[in-house]
Amino acid sequence: MGEYKEMVEMKNVNVRYSSGVDALVDVNLRINDGEFVFIVGENGAGKSTLMKLMMREIVPSSGRVFVNGYNLSRLKGNKIAKFRRSIGVVFQEFRLIQDYTVYENVSFVLRIADQSGKYIRQRVPYVLNLVELNTKAKSRTRELSGGEQQRVAIARALANDPGLLIVDEPTGNLDPRHSLELVGLLKEINRCGTTVIMITHEHELVQYFGGRIINFDKGSITFDRVIGGSDEDE
Numbered sequence: 001m002g003e004y005k006e007m008v009e010m011k012n013v014n015v016r017y018s019s020g021v022d023a024l025v026d027v028n029l030r031i032n033d034g035e036f037v038f039i040v041g042e043n044g045a046g047k048s049t050l051m052k053l054m055m056r057e058i059v060p061s062s063g064r065v066f067v068n069g070y071n072l073s074r075l076k077g078n079k080i081a082k083f084r085r086s087i088g089v090v091f092q093e094f095r096l097i098q099d100y101t102v103y104e105n106v107s108f109v110l111r112i113a114d115q116s117g118k119y120i121r122q123r124v125p126y127v128l129n130l131v132e133l134n135t136k137a138k139s140r141t142r143e144l145s146g147g148e149q150q151r152v153a154i155a156r157a158l159a160n161d162p163g164l165l166i167v168d169e170p171t172g173n174l175d176p177r178h179s180l181e182l183v184g185l186l187k188e189i190n191r192c193g194t195t196v197i198m199i200t201h202e203h204e205l206v207q208y209f210g211g212r213i214i215n216f217d218k219g220s221i222t223f224d225r226v227i228g229g230s231d232e233d234e
Helices: 047-055 078-085 102-112 117-130 146-158 176-191 203-209
Strands: 006-016 022-032 036-040 062-067 087-090 164-168 195-200 211-217 220-227
Touching (some): 006 047, 006 195, 022 195, 022 220, 036 047, 036 176, 036 203, 047 062, 047 087, 047 164, 087 146, 102 117, 146 164, 203 211
Parallel strands (some): 087 164, 164 195
Antiparallel strands (some): 006 022, 006 062
8 A cells, every 4th residue: 555645734833813812823733545533622622713724714824734735825716716626525504505406406516616417417316325315316405304404515515526525513413313323424435535524522422433533622732642432342
């Protein structure tokens, strides 16, 4: 096997907002291609700022950020849009178009990327099957449960076949059973080759699955290691 390449790398990154708040303090981080990583921490720990950096919504006050081979501090104009198409992002509030069907929500991002009609007709059923929503393709998004809408958001994020999937608090509105099912789905997507970064505050869920855990507190990394999960015992 070849050497791992860095999917995310941050070098001496600091983020200070205009209010004077230090959101991230001297963060050094490397996430390799193919990893599944939980980013944990309480509210205000720096998780949201980290996500904004990885999406290139903001740039660091100092330090360097590389994601999927891009130096994000140097990106300008249409190169930012090209970079964002190389990653998939699932937002906490989903950001789906409620009056569109499930199929239309997923195909929408492919049309924006100027993919051919043939590719769209092949790709959309594939990702819907991956998240077990192939029977809901013609359903309006507003008719779906919260868990189903979450899966539509994941399918949409996977539409462009990204190397990196960033998922923000995906289990916040789900009951325990559906939370376990959803993280199991993300684990399966990871096993298929996609790097997955899941941002969460649900420590019990993280401890159940185990893996690489990175904890933020007051803008700094206080814990970064791999732990065994209790699901391994079952």
